[in-house]
Amino acid sequence: MAEKIKEVAEKAIGTSGAGLKDVWVELLDAIKEAEVSDYIKVLKESPDLLLKGIPKVGEGMGVLDPKDTTPPIMDSVPVILDKVKKYGIEKFVSEVPEIADKFPDLIESMDEMVKGIDAEKWTEYGKEFKDLVIGLFPVINEGLPAVRRANKDVDDVFNKVKSAKVTLGMNLVEMGWGFKAKFDGGNMALEEGLEGTDLTLLLPSASQLEMIDVAMTGNMSAAMKAFTTGKIKIKGAMMRGAALMPLFSAMGKLTKK
Structure with a gap:
């Protein structure tokens, strides 16, 4: 399943405009159906897929109708997060040191992600994703200390x-x-x-x-x-x-x- 995620992620990164709608759903479905061991394999072998994929998410949010993008996200992301929580967030981060190593690049990718979204769409997504974002807080609260232990530069910040x-x-x-x-x-x-x-x-x-x-x-x-x-x-x-x-x-x- 890891190879499937890589394949679809590469396709998504190479897609633009309205074509992102179908590949977005395909990628989320692939990740949802995979196991945490597959996530770890992808992140260890191809961490740049995540760095390139985050801005592509922003591009999709900017060009697509929220009514098309919101349902697959709400259907998939809670399932994915639940798998990682059950596996153990700290254990997950410790087994993928590439996340901590690439943390500055991840921050930069997230900054790039929001640049293609206008305020009106941002508002709509913010309303729709309230529960999803709040559900991320425990993941961030537990994951950040693990990242800090693995990356001295982040800890120093x-x-x-x-x-x-x-x-x-x-x-x-x-x-x-x-x-x-x-x-x-x-x-x-x-x-x-x-x-x-x-x-x-x-x-x-x-x-x-x-x-x-x-x-x-x-x-x-x-x-x-x-x-x-x-x-x-x-x-x-x-x-x-x-x-x-x-x-x-x-x-x-x-x-x-």
Whole structure:
């Protein structure tokens, strides 16, 4: 099944425009039907497929109708995540050190992914994928420490805010929901909801897309411009949030290594 995933992934990477609709479904079905051992084999032997595939997902989200792309994602991704959870997230990450090694490239690929999506479609996807995104939080919360143990550069990035104890809220205004990132002792945990935040960013969809680029590239001048021009409003103790600035600056340097 690993070879099938590789074959379809290569086809997807070489496809553009409306043709992505059918190959998208074919790839998700192949991954859903495979075992975790197949995922590991693909990632170990062909990690660049993931790096090339992430921007292609963004291209598909940008050119295709969400009504066509959302159902196969909602049908497949929870099944795939459940398999990885049952296998053990930390075990999975430890058996694919290529994920940790390629972490800066993955961040760059995710930044590239959102560039082809307009704010209107981003809003629609955000509404549809609320439960899916929230379901990813436990995976991220358990997987990130494993990545940090395997990649010193990533660990150093989060250690830049080791002294910060801040709960940062993200109000996804047009999507109608929000979440928070809790930073404490250099550790980060994502949780649903906006209760108990020290400060909250009010993020319209267009501003979310800009902030993803800022967070991934560490462009602090762009971040400050977004705040001073009112594109992003802050509710709460702004100075508490300043303690997190070194994290984003260091993340940008990491992706440029």
